[in-house]
Amino acid sequence: MNALPDTASPLYEKVKDYILTNIGAGKWSKDRKLPSENEFVAALGVSRMTVHRALRELTSAGFLIRLQGVGTFIAPPRPQSTLIEINNIAAEIVARGNRHRSEVLVLERITPTKELSLSFEFAKRPAIYHSVVVNFENDLPVQLEERFVNPSLIPDYDKQDFSKTATYDYLMQKTPVTEVEHIISAVPADAETARHLAIDIGSCCLLLHRRTWTGAVVATISKLTYVGSRYSLGSRYSPSRKT
Amino acid sequence: MNALPDTASPLYEKVKDYILTNIGAGKWSKDRKLPSENEFVAALGVSRMTVHRALRELTSAGFLIRLQGVGTFIAPPRPQSTLIEINNIAAEIVARGNRHRSEVLVLERITPTKELSLSFEFAKRPAIYHSVVVNFENDLPVQLEERFVNPSLIPDYDKQDFSKTATYDYLMQKTPVTEVEHIISAVPADAETARHLAIDIGSCCLLLHRRTWTGAVVATISKLTYVGSRYSLGSRYSPSRKT
DNA sequence: CTTCCTTAAAAGTATATACATGTATGTATA
DNA sequence: TATACATACATGTATATACTTTTAAGGAAG
Structure with missing residues (x-):
């Protein structure tokens, strides 16, 4: 029937x-x-x-x-979008069998610039957290990470010891990420970056700009600068169709 | 309320x-x-x-x-692999409302070097296809793509007109990709790359190295060089866990 | 022939209601 | 004390109904 x-x-x-x-x-x-x-x-x-x-x-x-x-x-058969997997740098260094170490340069609460506030999609301009950390692989600096964090989602960010816990791990544990935006580009190192990463000014760096959302709220904005000659992002991925 | x-x-x-x-x-x-x-x-x-x-x-x-x-x-925090979606450059340029144009520099059948043959995981050294194409956005060169293609999977690669059809589209249509490997790095432009992309030697470039598999067989090896000052890879992604 | 308006049909959302099903808990009984 | 049962409460499913939003098609007016 x-x-x-x-x-x-x-x-x-x-x-x-x-x-x-x-x-x-x-x-x-x-x-x-x-x-x-x-x-x-x-x-x-x-x-x-x-x-x-x-x-x-x-x-x-x-x-x-x-x-x-x-x-x-x-639906037409779906196009295979090519995906790249970005891993936690600390985990990746350890996975390669090397030693990982972090050095916290800045961990503070700041009033954002107008531009930054705009990136957070804030109406007003509440204080936000700001951190700058250098990541070392076998005592060689490979990545400079600068993060801006929304305090309404992660209230105790400035109380953490990020030389022990990776910022990435802490953030992932604290708030669910519902959406991620990435922009990858190649840029020459500016003076400050060069100093922190112990490279020449103008050296090629990989710049990974990331914004994460929790629901409708921007949770974090990160600027990850990798030393081009010392580090590359790699992944192997199987595009698999669901169900 | x-x-x-x-x-x-x-x-x-x-x-x-x-x-x-x-x-x-x-x-x-x-x-x-x-x-x-x-x-x-x-x-x-x-x-x-x-x-x-x-x-x-x-x-x-x-x-x-x-x-x-x-x-x-x-739910407990998921093992968060952050994924980046890499799009077809031609589609991305058009999506931005700009004009896309390709110029084919090389399209030939070659005997691979020993190293290249190794990357293809070949036992012997059969001939393979080799192409070099420059992609323009509004007449400004933004990407140099060099591809090596396995002729046993894509037999007519060297008969195509890649100034009309993007190599990416052709390959995606011809063979299903079951696995992809990516390595992204930042490198200074060498002399030949600089010439093709109309930039200074040593300028920062984004280098995307890609291998694709069809089953157990390596289908393509690509080296995509983006001009750092003119192009960045971007994506917005919703990590959603299935059922 | 073209433009505008009406109308019908499709999916999208929201609610009230009912019942089904699974789990924990308290109570009475052996 | 220990077991069995009743109960309350949680999520899960199914339905009828009403309204909204979007699109396509047909017809009237120019």
């Missing part, structure tokens, strides 16, 4: 199975529309909310594309 | 933001329970189904753990 599989799973899962199976069987051709929610209701004898949930979950899983006012379509 | 953010987004998204923000602020301590659905209903003045949807989506995104009959808890 209603064509749904006879399993113990909840109804919306049966509807998902039914739709996926029929997509696999080519019941609805690649570029044509799937039945509307109301048509599924009539065909399967379940409520529209249940059909809607099934379709919504299949959409967020990438199988379908839905356009309000238009209909539901089979 | 109801403490929800005042944005244009749907209600369940506001509830999600509200919960994430409060987790970030440490309102509900790490190991203790969050309020029950009915308590959220009373506190926020929305229906239970709306709260339920918000909590369900946060759970499937990996932020929460829910136990039927018990309650809702904050």
